[in-house]
Amino acid sequence: MTGSLLDIRNLTFSAGNQTILDRFDLAIYPEEIHALLGANGSGKTTLAYLLMGCEGYVPSAGTVLFAGTDLLPLKIYERAKLGLTLAWQEPARFEGVTVREYLSRGRSEADPKPALVQVGLDPDRYLNRRVDKSLSGGERHRIELASVLSMKPRLAILDEPAAGIDMLSINHIINVIRAIKDHGGAVLLITHQEEVAAIADSASQLCNGRIVYSGDPGHVIEHFRGRTCVRCDGEVCGYVRA
């Protein structure tokens, strides 16, 4: 495998007196889909916010290189211009903004239709809808993924992309993740859903702010399912020794 696209080393982040990420290391390679599994509170979403540069998420230690560039001093939009983006677990709602405007991001030349089709939404029905409370949770998630797809990112961080999506539509989500890869992008896939994690090329299990198991997605899923966590002794991930 060639050099890593994302190289995280010794990343540490605390909130109050609680350490959320503890000397966290991870490398993601170009065109790789990496699934990150972990129990609630294990630090997955915090990692996503730190990588994207969200307000209030500044690590106390560690480095993050993205395609060789030090990511941490950069603002969100500067990171986005490098090709990094994030789909939030609970996507924001925008009063008055149409799906067409949201997907085009102010670029008149942009054609938002292919991305909508890719997530299984009919452009004729959705382009003039508003990205507001009138959309269901599942519809909003799919539009969020269409927005990510239309960026053709080098690395997309997808935080629970299938949350609220019905089983029949999971395949659309999986297709989007694969489409990002087909466009040459990599994906950091944060998920609880095994059928989604299973499409990854590699996977890790996060517990108490650290990677506790990495490898083939099947093995990591099995490890996660079995709650055989050796690090937190069940306090975080739920495993209780016999």
Added chain:
Amino acid sequence: MSELEALTRVLPMVGAEPAILDDERIAHVVGQGHRILSRRSVHGLRLDLEETPEAIVGKMTVQAGVTIEQPIHMCFGLAHPTGSQTIRIDVLVEEKATARVLSHCLFPVATAAQHRMQAMIDIGPGASLTYTEGHYHGPHGGMLVIPHATVKIGKGGRYFSDFSLLSGSVGSLDIDYLVEVEEDGIAELAAKIFAHRSDRITLKEAVMLRGERSRGLIKTRVVLEDEARAEITGITEAYAKGARGHVDCMEIVQGRAQASAIPIVRVFHPEAKVTHEAAIGSVDKKELETLMARGLTPEQAVEMIVSGILR
């Protein structure tokens, strides 16, 4: 350039075209100061307006059972930097009549002027009036704009109003609307205001739900920047069985602007219900970060969010 041309050439700024004045199917009034520059009526509509030294005064009547197909355009304004305009008008929409009024208030070069509107609007049983008021002001500010209206909605009547001030700097704006709603009547009041520089905005809207099953909605969206100030008061009172009301106010504050929102809800019947929500603050952080994560600069992101809110 004539005064008529000076006013009508800025009609596109409020979404209308000067050609509407030449269309015989479309009723209109154009008033500059206290003079009526142009007017046309259509079948089913009576326009009894006259010029006085102090005001344009009169009455507009939509006759019973008539539906005016095309919107009635009322263009009022000042073509000069200074001046005064007062409009005192009674609007009567008779039983089961329907009309839409597009009111264009145009002050393209005003620097120290006053515009005052005093309206009494009476919507008969089963009648419907949609009243859309768009303001265009130049960049100078310095205006004193005082639109006051009392609206009475009869049994089963409907009133929808939409006030927008999205271009230029107004100076001082003082809106005061009182709406009384009878049995099965509906009142929806929307206002969208973008205030800049040293603009001062006072907006007071009150909906009195007098009749059974009457409905009321007050929805206000205000964006302030620079040194602008706003005080928004939305009042809904419900007096009868089955009456339902809602007050929804959102104000976005940027720069050194300041805003206050005062939702007042009162219920005087155990089977009536009124709800309210009010939010004041900067642009929502999550919305901002989401757009920046798609590559928009902070300025571009704020512009998209604000333009959506004011749509």
